[in-house]
Amino acid sequence: MIDRRLSVAPMMDRTDRHGRFFLRQLSRRVLLYTEMVPAAALVHGDAERWLAFDASERPLALQVGGGDPGPLAACARLAHARGFDEINLNVGCPSERVRRGCFGAALMAEPERVAACVAAMRAAAPLPVTVKTRIGIDDHDDYGFLAGFVATVAAAGCATFIVHARKAVLGGLSPRRNREVPPLRYDRVWRLKRDFPALEIVVNGGVRTLEAVHEHLRHVDGVMIGRAAYDDPYLLADADRAIFGAPAHAPDRHQVVDRMLPYIAREQGGAVPLHAITRHMLGLFRGGRGGRAWRRYLSEHAHRAGADGEVVRAAARLAAADRA
Numbered sequence: 001m002i003d004r005r006l007s008v009a010p011m012m013d014r015t016d017r018h019g020r021f022f023l024r025q026l027s028r029r030v031l032l033y034t035e036m037v038p039a040a041a042l043v044h045g046d047a048e049r050w051l052a053f054d055a056s057e058r059p060l061a062l063q064v065g066g067g068d069p070g071p072l073a074a075c076a077r078l079a080h081a082r083g084f085d086e087i088n089l090n091v092g093c094p095s096e097r098v099r100r101g102c103f104g105a106a107l108m109a110e111p112e113r114v115a116a117c118v119a120a121m122r123a124a125a126p127l128p129v130t131v132k133t134r135i136g137i138d139d140h141d142d143y144g145f146l147a148g149f150v151a152t153v154a155a156a157g158c159a160t161f162i163v164h165a166r167k168a169v170l171g172g173l174s175p176r177r178n179r180e181v182p183p184l185r186y187d188r189v190w191r192l193k194r195d196f197p198a199l200e201i202v203v204n205g206g207v208r209t210l211e212a213v214h215e216h217l218r219h220v221d222g223v224m225i226g227r228a229a230y231d232d233p234y235l236l237a238d239a240d241r242a243i244f245g246a247p248a249h250a251p252d253r254h255q256v257v258d259r260m261l262p263y264i265a266r267e268q269g270g271a272v273p274l275h276a277i278t279r280h281m282l283g284l285f286r287g288g289r290g291g292r293a294w295r296r297y298l299s300e301h302a303h304r305a306g307a308d309g310e311v312v313r314a315a316a317r318l319a320a321a322d323r324a
Contacts, residue, residue: 002059002085002128004160004202004222006213006243007031008229008236010063010088010132015230018267019280020057023229025259026236026251029244031059036090038103039066043074051082054263061086063132065093067103067113069120080125087125089117091133094168094178105168108137111149115156122157130160132204135188136167143188147195160200162224163189179205179227190219210235210242217243232286253284257316264309274311275302281312290319 008015008023010033015023020032037050042064053060062084064075072089079087091114093104107114114131121129131153135146150161166182173181184206193201202222207213213223229236237250251259264277278298285291297315301307 002031002061003029003244004031004200005217006239007061007162007202007222007224008033009204009224009226010034010036010061010090011226011230012036014227014280016280017053017057018272018277019230020060021054021263022256022260022277022280023233023236024057025256026233027239028248029240029246030236031061031086032057033061033063033088036063036065036093037075039064039068039071039075042078043071047078051078053082055083058083059085061088061130063088063090065090065103067107067110067117069117072117073120073124076121076125076127076129080127084127086128086130087121088130088132088162089114089121091131092164092168093175094134094137094170094173095175096171105134105137106170108133108145108149108168109140111152114149115153115158118153118158119156128160129158130162131158132162132164134164134166134168135185138167138170141167143191146188147192150192150196150199154196154199159198160202161192162202162204162222163192165189165203165205186216186219193220208235210239213243230280231283233281233283234286234288253288254316254320256284257281257312261309261312264312268308273303274307274309278302278312285319290322293322294319 008030012035015033015035023032042050062079066072076087090104091107118129165184165186168178189203200221202224203216203220204224207223207225208228216223240246240248267277282295282298285294294315297318301311
């Protein structure tokens with residue numbers, strides 16, 4: 001069983017394997033997700049690029065995008081073979097590129113198609129198949145539309161729905177504006193749990209604190225945090241104790257730096273540039289002592305030729321010395 005009380009959302013260009021490894025140093029229990037990977041990129045492209053992960057990242061879910069049951073079934077088999085704990089179908093992304101590919105949030109208009117995809121994925125591999133969706137799209141934004149979509153897809157065997165509590169506007173709003181302009185309707189996600197008590201319902205959208213997580217957990221089974229966890233990752237440091245009840249002490253920020261140094265040395269031995277890792281770490285000291293000095297030093301030095309773990313150590317020393 002996967003504990004979904006708290007998870008970190010799949011985010012393009014953010015939850016790659018380096019970003020996930022970093023977040024795992026803050027919490028051992030939070031469920032992590034990959035970036036959204038188009039099914040065609042896995043089946044016909046460089047699968048190793050998307051499927052590589054460190055075992056310590058688990059529990060880990062692979063998120064895929066697509067609307068064709070055949071390739072999605074192949075993705076499920078790949079996910080199972082590579083050791084992922086879950087495969088998630090993206091039915092929430094509103095970007096124009098994704099919409100042209102006939103997947104993402106546009107699939108909410110075709111619940112039977114989504115159900116067929118879920119059924120094919122479940123038949124292909126013994127992994128939990130979950131769906132991440134919105135509360136609606138365009139003018140199809142009433143609760144009845146959402147409930148009908150969930151009922152149809154659940155009948156195909158999907159037992160877990162991660163619901164972004166905003167509708168998606170397909171065309172006219174960028175993905176960023178789609179995360180900001182449509183109003184949050186948590187009440188609709190909470191109602192889903194009341195109306196479908198046998199399903200696992202996870203709410204997503206606008207949650208920025210562990211206190212807010214606790215409030216949502218009074219109404220739903222889990223909470224997914226997105227950019228708040230990326231911009232201010234230290235908010236996850238107390239999650240194992242505060243959310244999961246584990247007898248854990250939150251690591252301080254400098255302990256997290258120390259945990260990252262062996263990983264940085266290992267990855268640089270494989271020709272990974274330092275900035276590919278440290279760009280995910282820029283927010284570690286946000287809101288704390290030395291945050292500005294840490295971010296500035298890494299931003300200025302991690303891209304330089306020959307930059308290595310010593311740059312990270314120097315940034316940490318500056319953060320510790322900065323009393324501003």
